[in-house]
Amino acid sequence: MIGGLFIYNHKGEVLISRVYRDDIGRNAVDAFRVNVIHARQQVRSPVNNIARTSFFHVKRSNIWLAAVTKQNVNAAMVFEFLYKMCDVMTAYFGKISEENIKNNFVLIYELLDEILDFGYPQNSETGALKTFITQQGIKSATKEEQSQITSQVTGQIGWRREGIKYRRNELFLDVLESVNLLMSPQGQVLSAHVSGRVVMKSYLSGMPECKFGMNDKIVIDKQGKGGGTDEAGKSTGKQSIAIDDCTFHQCVRLSKFDSERSISFIPPDGEYELMRYRTTKDIILPFRVIPLVREVGRTKLEVKVVIKSNFKPSLLAQKIEVRIPTPLNTSGVQVICMKGKAKYKASENAIVWKIKRMAGMKESQISAEIELLPTNDKKKWARPPISMNFEVPFAPSGLKVRYLKVFEPKLNYSDHDVIKWVRYIGRSGIYETRC
C-alpha cells in the first residue's frame, strides 16, 4: 500500500508531503530528490527503488508527483491512483502548476485525507468529492445533508447522489482516439494501434439507467446470427470493429457486460470517462508520409517530404504539424513548402512544418536543403523518424456509437426527451515514419 505521497516542484523542493505509514521516514523525501530529480543522468523509469523503498512518479508539466512505498504493491494501481489524483486536482483548481499547488495546499491535504486512507485508495470520483470537499470552506451542513453525504460515501452508488434535477436533460458523448503508427520508409506499417476513450458529460435528473451500444464485432455478430441471415452479418461485419481490450468506469455493471456484452450503467453527474479501449486491426490511417532524404557530399543534405490525407474529402483535418529531424551538425537550412508554414527550430533540432487545415484525399509537399558542418566525430547520424501531429473529426478505429438509451422509471422523462450530442475526435499519438 502507498506509504506516502510527495509533490515536488521542478527544483526538487517539496510542496506537499503526506506520509501515511510509519515505515516511510522523512529521509525518503530527500532520497527521491537526490536520486531522481537531481540525478546526473536523466531518470526515465517511472518506478525507482532506492534503499528498498519504491518510488512511483508521474510528472505534470514541471511538477513531480511521487508515491512511496516499502511494500510490494500493485504498480498499476499506484499509477492509476496518481493519475486520478491529477484529475481530481485539475477538477478542483485547474492546471497543475507550482503556483496553483501552493495556493491550494490546504485543499490538497484535505483531498489527500479523503482519497487515500492509511495508504489504501478510496473514492476518488470528483463529482462525489465535490459534494463534501468544497473550496469555499466548510459550511455547517444540516442533518439531512449530513446523512445524505454518509449514505453516498458508504452506499452502493458512490458516484452519484440522489435528488439531482435538471430542467433540460442533456448528454454529451465524445469518442476521443489517438492513433499511433510506425511506418517504414517504403510505406510498410511496422506497428499501428489506436487507443481510445469514450468521455461523457451527463446532465440527467434522478437516477437514470443508461445503455450504451457501439459497433463491437462480438455484439454485431451475435445479432447477425440472431437475425438468421448470413448477408446481414456480412454487411454489418464490415462496419464492426474488433476491440482488443477495454476498461470501464466503475459505474458500468461488469456482470452484465460479461454475460451479455451490453454496457449498462447509472452515470455519475457531470464529466467522466465511461470506457477506454484499444484496437489494432483495420485502422484507418489518416495521413501517409513519404520521405525522401538524399545526402549530397559531406556537407549537404536534401530532404523532400510528401504528405497525403487519406479520408473522405468532405472532412477537414486540423492542426497538422510535421516534424522533420535534422542532423546534429546542421549549420543552415533552406525550406520551401507549398502549403502552411515551415521553420527550422534549432533548439529542437528539427524542421517544423505546420498546416492549419487540410481536406481529405489531398497531397502536399515540402523540400529542404540542409547544410552541414564537417565534424571530427565519426558517428553517423542516426536518422530519427519523421513524426506528425494532427486532429481529424472521425474515429480512426472505425468505432461508431449505435445508441445510448436512457431509462428513468421514477421521473417522467423518457429516452426521447434527452438531448444527446455525439462527437468523434481522432488525434495523433506517436505517428512516425522512418526516413
Place this chain on the structure above:
Amino acid sequence: MPAVSKGDGMRGLAVFISDIRNCKSKEAEIKRINKELANIRSKFKGDKALDGYSKKKYVCKLLFIFLLGHDIDFGHMEAVNLLSSNKYTEKQIGYLFISVLVNSNSDLIRLINNAIKNDLASRNPTFMNLALHCIANVGSREMAEAFAADVPRILVAGDTMDSVKQSAALCLLRLNRTSPDLVPMGEWTARVVHLLNDQHLGVVTAATSLITTLAQKNPDDFKTSVSLAVARLSRIVTSASTDLQDYTYYFVAAPWLSVKLLRLLQCYPPPEDAAIRGRLTECLETILNKAQEPPKSKKVQHSNAKNAVLFEAISLIIHHDSEPTLLVRACNQLGQFLQHRETNLRYLALESMCTLASSEFSHEAVKTHIETVINALKTERDVSVRQRAVDLLYAMCDRSNAKQIVAEMLSYLETADYSIREEIVLKVAILAEKYAVDYTWYVDTILNLIRIAGDYVSEEVWYRVIQIVINRDDVQGYAAKTVFEALQAPACHENLVKVGGYILGEFGNLIAGDPRSSPLVQFNLLHSKFHLCSVPTRALLLSAYIKFINLFPEVKGTIQEVLRSDSQLRNADVELQQRAVEYLRLSCVASTDILATVLEEMPPFPERESSILAKLKRKKGPGTVPDIEENRKERNANVNGGPNHTSATSNAKASPPSFVGDLLAPAPPPTNRPRPVSSASFLQNPLTPLPPQAYAIPLAASAGTFYQVAAPAAASSTDLLGLGSSTSLNSTPPAAAPPTAASLLVDVFSENSPPVSAPAHIAVPATAAPAADDNFSSITTKSFHVAESILADVQEPTDKFVCKNNGVLYENQLLQIGLKSEYRQNLGRMYVFFGNKTSTQFLNFASNVVCQDTLASQLNVHLKPVDPTVDGGAQLQQIINIECVSDFVEAPVLNIQFRYGGTLQNIAVKLPITLNKFFQPTEMMSQDFFQRWKQLSAPQQEVQKIFKAKHSMDTEVTKAKIIGFGVALLDGVDPNPSNFVGAGVIHTKTTQVGCLLRLEPNMQAQMYRLTLRTSRDTVSQRLCDLLSDQF
C-alpha cells in the same frame, strides 16, 4: 599576468550563461543549448572569416556547454586557430579549450603540438607559461613524447625568466609522474639541483618538488642536493620573518618551501659531512625553538603554517633517528601538543609519537606521556584520535608497562567504539602474549578479553591462547581452573565455550582432584552450554567429550548416553552426526590402551609467528602497524624505495605459516601427571588389510574435519590438511609415525587423487555404519593420529618448484633457504643456500636428507658436509648431488638443525625433487608424434585428468610452464592451435621412459584436459598429478 580587461568581457557569453541559469527545467536548458549550438555551427560554417573576438567567444560558449555535460564534436579547429593568435586572452581560451577537451588521439594533436612548440620558442614569458601549463594539464604520453626534451632545456637555460622556470619545473614534474620512462635523465639533472640556489623562492619551491620526486627514483644522481637543501633551509630558518617579503605567510618564513625541503631531506640518510650535519641539526633545533616562542599572530593560519614546518621537521628527525637530543626534544614538543585544544594537532601528535616510540633513543621519552595518552583514550571525543591513542599505546608498550597498558585497554574496550573494537582486541592479545612474564596473567587477560568483547575476538585469538596453553606446562593447570570458573557464569560467550571445551578436554584431569570440579561436574558444566552453541562449537565439544572418556573412565557411561541420544546420533548436521557415531563406536570398541593412544594429549605446537600479528597486519594494511622491531627498517626502505624494500615486504607477506618441528620424534614433553599411557604393542598390531579405496575418503574427511575444528594450530584449515588440493595429501610422506599404519594410510591417500568432495563426505555415515567393526574404528582413530604427526611436522614444498629450478624454498624469522638446481639426464645437482637472517650466530648447524622407505632405493641423495656455524647475516652454501635410480613419487626431506640463542631449532623441508626434473626434451615431427602416441595406447599407459583452471588461462604462461616442466613444446602437431603438445624422455639409472603429453584448454569453461601417455603407468600418473596442479 595581464588581467582580462573590461572590454574583453564577452557579453554574448554572459547572456548565454544567465539564460541557462534561468531555465526552469532540464528540457528548457537542453533547448537553449541546442539553439546556441546551431548558432555557433552556422557561425563556424566558414562562409566568412570570424574575427578573433567572436572566435574566442564561441569557443568559450562551447567550453561552457561541454562543462555542463554535453558532447561537443566541433570547434576544435577554431580553438587550435586561437592558439596562434597574438592576443593573450584569445590564446588563453584556446589553451583552456585544448586542455579540457582535446583527447590524446585526436587528429589535431600535431597541430596543437606545433602551436605549443612555437610558443615555447617565443621569447614571450606569458606565452611560454601558457604552453607549459597546457602540457602539464594534458599530461598525456604524446605530450611527454613531444616535449620531454624541450622542457628540461627551458628549465635550465640561463636566460629563462623566473616565472617560466617555475612552470617548467612543475610541468616536468607532471610529465615525470605520468610517463617517467619518457623523461630522459641527462646533464640537466645536475643543473636542476642548482636551482635550489636560485634567487627566486618560487623557482626554488617548484624545483624542490621536482627534485624530491626525481630523488626518490635515483637517489644517487641528486645526492648533491642535500647540502644545498640544508643551506637553503638554514637561510630560511634563520632569516627574520620580514626578509622574504612575498614568501612570508602570517609571520612564518616560506612555510611551503621549508616543508618541501624537509621532505626532500627525508629521501636521504643523515648527511655524512659533519659541517652540513651540524648545520642541519642547528636548523632543526631552531625550528623546535621557534615552536616554543609565543605566537606572533592569533590567526589560525600562523599556527597552521608553523606547525606544518614543525611536524615535517619532526618526521625528518624520526627518519634520521640519529640525534638522541633532537628525538627527545621532538618527543617533548609532541607531548605538549597532546594536550592542545586543536583536535587535529592532538591527532598528529599521537601519530608522530607512534613512530617515535619505535626509535630506541626516544622510546623512554615517549613512555613518560603514558598517562596523557591513556587520558586521551578515555576522554577524546573523536574516534579517529582515540584510534591513534590505541596505536600509540601499542607502540610504547614494553615489559615494564605492559600490565598497565593492557589493563587500560581492557577497561577502555568496554566502552570503545564498535569500529575499533576488533583491532583493540587483537592488540591486547598480542601485547599480552608478547610481554607476558607469567602466563597466568596472560590466560587471565585473554579470558577477560573474551568476556568483555567476545564478538570481536577472532578465531586467531583463541587459537593462540590454546597454542600457548598447550605448549607451556606451567599454566595448564591454572588455565583449566580459570576456564572452569569462567564457564560457571550463567551466560558466557561462545568463544569462551570453545576455549573451555578445548582446555578441559585436554587438561581437565589437572583439576579433577577437587570435588568442586570433579569430572562429572566438568562434563555437566560443558554440556549445559552445548545446546546454545553453533555447529562448529558443538563439534568441538563432542571431541572434548571423547577426550573426557579417556581422561575420566568414570564418566564414560554418561557421555556415551549423551552421544547415543537421538539429538546426536541423528543430528541433521552431517558433521555432528558423524562425530557422534564415530566417537560412540570408538568408546565402545576400543580398549583403554587404544583410547589412550588415539586421544593422546595434543603435542606442543611448533613455535612460529603469531597468527594474530599477521591478522592485525592484514587488517591495517602493510606498514601501518607499528611493529616495534621492523617498523624502522620498513620506513627507511619505504622512503628510499630501494630494492630491499620490496623483497623485505614481499617476504614478510609471503612467508607461509610454517609447520616446523622435529620430524623424527614429536614426542609430547614428559609430564608427571597421571594420564593413561598407551602400550607399544598396539603399534605392532597387524592391521587386517582392507580394501583401502572404500575408506580413503571417509578417513580423509573425518580427519580433516576433526582438525578443522579441533586444532587451533591451523592458521587456516586447508593449510593443515590440505584438503583443498589432492597433492598435499598424496605427497605427504609417512614421516616417523608408526610405520605400518602410516604407510598403509599414505597408500590409501595416494590412491585417491580426486579432492575430497561434498558427496563423499555425506556418504560417510552410510559406509561407516555397516563397517563399524574393530578394524574400521582402529583405522579411523589411527588416521587422526597419523595425520596429526605428518601434518604438524613437514613443511609442504610449494608446487612452484615443479616448473622452475631456482627460488626461495623456505623462510621464517631466522632462516631463509634458497635453491639453485641443475639436472642432466638422471643426475642432478642442487645448491642450497642457508641465509641467517638474524644478527647472531647459528651454532651446531647440521643438515641431512631423509629418503623414506622405498624412496631410498629410487633416489640416491648425497650431501656435501658444511661448516657447523653460520654467522649473523651470512649465507652458507651446501651442495646436494642427486641420482635418480628409478621413477619415484615422494620427495626427500631436508632436516636442518641448529642452535639459535640457546634453543635448538629443527626445520624439516621437503626438497622439490620431482620426477619431471629428469626430463630430456625431445623434438619430433607431427608424424612421429602420432605414431608414438598410438603405440602407447594401452589403457594403463594413458592418464587423463580434467580439472578447473586455478590461474588465469594465459597462453604464454602455459607455454612457459610446459617448457619449465621439462618437455619439448611441439608446435604445429595438434590440429587445434590452442592445444599444447609436448614430448620428452625421463632418464633414470635403470630405464628411460618416453613421455608424450597433450593439454587442451577450454576457455569458456575455464577447464583443462591433460592427457599423458608414457610407457610406465606409475610415471604417467605421477607426471599428471604434478603438472595438473600447475594450471
